[in-house]
Amino acid sequence: MEPLANRIRPKSLNDFVGQRHLVAPGKPLAEAIAKKHLFSFILWGPPGVGKTTLARIYADNMGARMFELSAVSAGKDDIRRIISEKESGSPKVLFLDEIHRFNKSQQDFLLPFVEKGTITLIGATTENPSFEVISALLSRSRVFMLHELSENEMEEIIARSGITLNKKAMEFVISIAAGDARQAITLIENASKLYKTVGEKELKETLQSKTLRYDKKGEEHYNTVSAFIKSMRAGSPDAALYYLARMVDAGEDPKFIARRMVIFASEDVGLAAPTALVVANEVFRAVETIGYPECAINLAHGAAYLAGAKKDRRAYDGLQEALADVKKYGNLSIPLKLRNAPTKLMKDTGYGKGYEKYDADDLLPEEIKGRRYV
Numbered sequence: 001m002e003p004l005a006n007r008i009r010p011k012s013l014n015d016f017v018g019q020r021h022l023v024a025p026g027k028p029l030a031e032a033i034a035k036k037h038l039f040s041f042i043l044w045g046p047p048g049v050g051k052t053t054l055a056r057i058y059a060d061n062m063g064a065r066m067f068e069l070s071a072v073s074a075g076k077d078d079i080r081r082i083i084s085e086k087e088s089g090s091p092k093v094l095f096l097d098e099i100h101r102f103n104k105s106q107q108d109f110l111l112p113f114v115e116k117g118t119i120t121l122i123g124a125t126t127e128n129p130s131f132e133v134i135s136a137l138l139s140r141s142r143v144f145m146l147h148e149l150s151e152n153e154m155e156e157i158i159a160r161s162g163i164t165l166n167k168k169a170m171e172f173v174i175s176i177a178a179g180d181a182r183q184a185i186t187l188i189e190n191a192s193k194l195y196k197t198v199g200e201k202e203l204k205e206t207l208q209s210k211t212l213r214y215d216k217k218g219e220e221h222y223n224t225v226s227a228f229i230k231s232m233r234a235g236s237p238d239a240a241l242y243y244l245a246r247m248v249d250a251g252e253d254p255k256f257i258a259r260r261m262v263i264f265a266s267e268d269v270g271l272a273a274p275t276a277l278v279v280a281n282e283v284f285r286a287v288e289t290i291g292y293p294e295c296a297i298n299l300a301h302g303a304a305y306l307a308g309a310k311k312d313r314r315a316y317d318g319l320q321e322a323l324a325d326v327k328k329y330g331n332l333s334i335p336l337k338l339r340n341a342p343t344k345l346m347k348d349t350g351y352g353k354g355y356e357k358y359d360a361d362d363l364l365p366e367e368i369k370g371r372r373y374v
Contacts, residue, residue: 045146048180
């Protein structure tokens with residue numbers, strides 16, 4: 001039987017929940033559909049927030065033939081087959097899920113068909129397309145950012161499942177799903193197959209009895225990378241390598257892993273070992289150059305090094321405190337002695353006056369003098 005999440009999937013924008021900044025009247029996708037504006041775009045956001053649903057609603061309203069591919073398993077031959085499909089008078093829309101998994105060569109191959117309008121591309125990704133989509137393809141597509149679903153939106157979607165939940169069960173599902181509607185509906189459906197009634201206890205039992213598997217779009221994906229990061233943070237190379245092996249074995253995108261390591265090098269190792277950022281960046285470059293299976297060795301090298309390195313989060317924590325001050329106080333007046341003085345009038349006004357090279361005085365705006373971030 002078709003999964004419940006698919007059976008209750010909205011067929012129109014009127015039934016779509018969430019992403020009001022895109023689908024409310026007058027907003028970009030609503031306007032595009034209303035005006036029958038056919039164009040390529042990329043949907044960027046976390047899992048289970050409506051990317052596939054929006055693509056289908058859009059294609060259906062355009063009167064297009066929609067072809068769905070996953071970049072994890074698709075290749076150039078699949079694109080060729082779609083291109084060679086006999087013309088029917090309806091535009092061809094290609095929905096490419098996980099577009100970030102298409103390598104540069106595959107994206108280059110796709111580009112001319114998008115340029116000529118042979119196909120209209122809708123890409124979906126959980127990763128920042130600026131890093132993963134070639135600039136030529138990106139420049140020919142609009143990028144729409146989707147947000148995690150709110151608790152109220154999750155509750156509305158769960159109510160459509162037809163499975164009754166009490167307040168505690170509803171709160172538990174929303175908490176576990178963390179804004180992922182597909183995960184919430186799947187959990188409820190699995191529980192309803194195992195038990196006559198679905199309460200908090202039954203939902204917890206369902207989670208515990210679920211066969212462990214690595215889903216690159218679901219909960220286990222985020223749980224595993226979280227365990228990987230926390231193991232490095234705790235200084236445990238053994239645990240870090242174990243969770244790394246889980247991701248490698250599941251075929252996780254090595255660039256996804258390496259990117260997290262680059263972030264970790266500055267966020268957690270930070271000032272304790274500045275060369276950690278150099279190592280992490282070199283691991284990322286090696287991953288880009290070599291690819292699986294050999295790049296797993298580079299990942300292991302980096303993970304073991306980062307786990308064993310001393311940790312110092314002062315730069316990261318200081319940035320968060322500075323950002324909080326910026327939000328609290330707005331654009332405070334920069335002291336005159338720090339300002340650029342390209343004209344005589346500015347110099348006469350006091351711009352740049354009193355600043356000596358490597359000035360040790362407090363250089364912060366008057367309202368936050370004495371603040372220490374590091």
